[in-house]
Amino acid sequence: MNTTVKLFGKTFDNPLLPASGPIVGELETLEYFNESSTGGIVTKTISVEGAVVKKPCIIATSHCVHNTELWSEYPLEKWSVDILPNLKKNLKKPLIVSVGYTAEDLEIVVPQVEEYADFFEVSTHYGKDKLESLVTRICELTDKPVFIKLSPHIEDYLEFVEIAVNCGASGIVAINSLGPGIVVDLKNRSVKLGIDGGKSWVSGPSIKPVALNRVVNIRKKFPDLSIIACGGVEKAEDVLEFILAGADLVQMLSSALMKGRELFNKIVADLPAAMEKYDIQSIEDLRNTDLGLEPKGSGGYPQVDNDVCTRCGICVKVCPQMALSLNTEVILEKEKCINCGLCQSKCPVEAIKGVL
Numbered sequence: 001m002n003t004t005v006k007l008f009g010k011t012f013d014n015p016l017l018p019a020s021g022p023i024v025g026e027l028e029t030l031e032y033f034n035e036s037s038t039g040g041i042v043t044k045t046i047s048v049e050g051a052v053v054k055k056p057c058i059i060a061t062s063h064c065v066h067n068t069e070l071w072s073e074y075p076l077e078k079w080s081v082d083i084l085p086n087l088k089k090n091l092k093k094p095l096i097v098s099v100g101y102t103a104e105d106l107e108i109v110v111p112q113v114e115e116y117a118d119f120f121e122v123s124t125h126y127g128k129d130k131l132e133s134l135v136t137r138i139c140e141l142t143d144k145p146v147f148i149k150l151s152p153h154i155e156d157y158l159e160f161v162e163i164a165v166n167c168g169a170s171g172i173v174a175i176n177s178l179g180p181g182i183v184v185d186l187k188n189r190s191v192k193l194g195i196d197g198g199k200s201w202v203s204g205p206s207i208k209p210v211a212l213n214r215v216v217n218i219r220k221k222f223p224d225l226s227i228i229a230c231g232g233v234e235k236a237e238d239v240l241e242f243i244l245a246g247a248d249l250v251q252m253l254s255s256a257l258m259k260g261r262e263l264f265n266k267i268v269a270d271l272p273a274a275m276e277k278y279d280i281q282s283i284e285d286l287r288n289t290d291l292g293l294e295p296k297g298s299g300g301y302p303q304v305d306n307d308v309c310t311r312c313g314i315c316v317k318v319c320p321q322m323a324l325s326l327n328t329e330v331i332l333e334k335e336k337c338i339n340c341g342l343c344q345s346k347c348p349v350e351a352i353k354g355v356l
């Protein structure tokens with residue numbers, strides 16, 4: 001089982017990286033990733049001045065994270081004189097330095113952190129205004145590969161990618177957090193956090209389908225472009241799904257905010273078994289496989305294997321058509337069934353076949 005990824009002359013032991021955010025904003029937290037089993041490290045976004053962030057700025061619900069963070073609260077000097085030189089002393093894996101936000105900022109930031117970066121990632125959370133000058137300028141400032149980070153609220157994202165590529169970008173990071181969203185606090189009849197009218201940015205497992213959609217479509221239009229996927233990863237299978245969708249590397253943040261940073265080591269440890277389960281010899285093979293975009297399921301009637309079924313009744317409860325009932329076994333009224341697949345997708349023991 002080969003989990004190695006080679007990208008622009010650098011070797012990543014596996015495709016999983018932390019995404020830019022508060023878990024990679026201090027020397028101590030970056031050192032954690034240096035010692036962890038992730039394939040590489042990414043930094044919090046660095047700009048010239050430290051960001052002034054309104055607090056509170058991060059909350060987690062059961063299914064997503066909301067945040068109002070900006071870039072690093074440390075100014076450039078803290079990064080260029082302290083954090084990055086100290087991290088570099090014993091760096092064991094490739095380092096992606098995240099930088100932002102304007103071309104003028106990058107003229108100051110990039111020369112001061114260039115020697116520490118194997119790759120640059122540019123946060124463009126505030127849209128595609130001035131994208132052309134931004135990408136052109138950073139590509140003039142460095143020979144290192146430059147990845148431009150896509151925000152999912154950018155409508156014409158394929159045009160965004162095209163501009164980035166035409167101006168010299170080596171790849172895309174997709175996606176940043178989704179939104180804006182809002183979190184209502186019923187108790188205080190207010191919002192729990194938020195800026196500019198209660199806005200917050202949404203991330204975590206809920207946004208994975210949007211991230212996958214962006215990765216698939218970017219891969220389709222730009223088959224040779226390097227892609228770093230990000231958004232909603234929480235387990236080894238998610239990493240593999242993103243690779244099959246067309247990503248070279250995969251980042252994660254919110255699931256670690258929800259469950260703790262040890263999740264990175266768990267996912268890396270789980271990767272070989274997940275690869276074996278789906279008959280994947282190497283990450284490279286999977287990356288070079290085309291994702292079929294026509295469903296393979298027959299859309300037939302659900303067939304319940306009564307030897308496997310535990311009679312839990314979930315399929316009966318969720319059937320939107322009331323086509324299933326539970327007696328000593330699950331019974332289907334075919335004339336009511338619309339072959340939707342929901343029962344099969346919800347069965348916890350995979351006792352239902354025939355639809356998906």
Ligand SMILES: Cc1cc2nc3c(=O)[nH]c(=O)nc-3n(C[C@H](O)[C@H](O)[C@H](O)COP(=O)(O)O)c2cc1C
Nearest residue numbers: 019020021045067123176203204231232252253254
């Ligand atoms: C608290 C928080 C802070 C973040 N800060 C940054 C940042 O400084 N720069 C950046 O490019 N993305 C930032 N992001 C976006 C993440 O890097 C990532 O793109 C997004 O959260 C989706 O991935 P996830 O669902 O695995 O969290 C932040 C996200 C969160 C939740």
